[in-house]
Amino acid sequence: MPSTEIRRAIPADAETVLTMLRELAGCQDQLAYVTVSAEDWRGFLGRSEVIVLIAEVDGAVAGYVSSLRRPYLWVGGDQLALDDLYVREQFRDAGVGRALMLELARHALPDRLTIGWGLRLENEAGYRFYQRLGATLNTKTTASWSPDTYEKLIDGT
Template identity: 55%
Template structure:
């Protein structure tokens, strides 16, 4: 009996919405942020049909192993687009097998012709991820990330 061991990458399409939704929820649960996932399968179908949203799935014999997601957006200082990496996730049973590296190099290959910068955030305490990104050749610097719900703004300017 021959078992397929090769990992393949492919761009997720709207029909992959249930798979992407499951993987996103797994990542959020892993990070203790499950309550913050508010999207659903129909919304994923819409987003996966957009040209500016890129999700690559890593699979082995049709089984999803992980994903990387990014969105193309303008970078105002440079006057060019960049690729804003949102998530990189590999299921626990597929870690330490090169899947994350394949996803990152696949993402890089998808924008190599345009020479786009890929930019992302990593939590300060996630030293394993920082080591991984450094091995890829990424430059890391400390920056505080802020998020703001405008409804929380003071009522008077």
């Protein structure tokens, strides 16, 4: 049985994380929206509130989970906002995603932080995966407002 190890990413892992982020964006037809650089990632990975965990199976990089510790204004404390969970195709259905989520939970447990994330409605496999973990799934639409769009409104154009 393959050995899975999970470790916290460090600034030297910036290229690895960026490569997987691009793979994930490509799977979701979102690659055109990825503008982050490896230098940006080096900075992120040096920040204590950014938690990125990398899974390796027999030494090969298998996936990652990224999150951000931030204020959770409704509860008067912090939460871990899960940004991405990605497992490379050849490592799927081998427990890597579960191992990443459980390790993220270990980071949240000392402060009893809620872990929250978004999920695309069409991601049926994701829904099944998170239900098996016991997550509560709430339907909610997310919105984004780009600087290019709101700047035009501010400028009156």
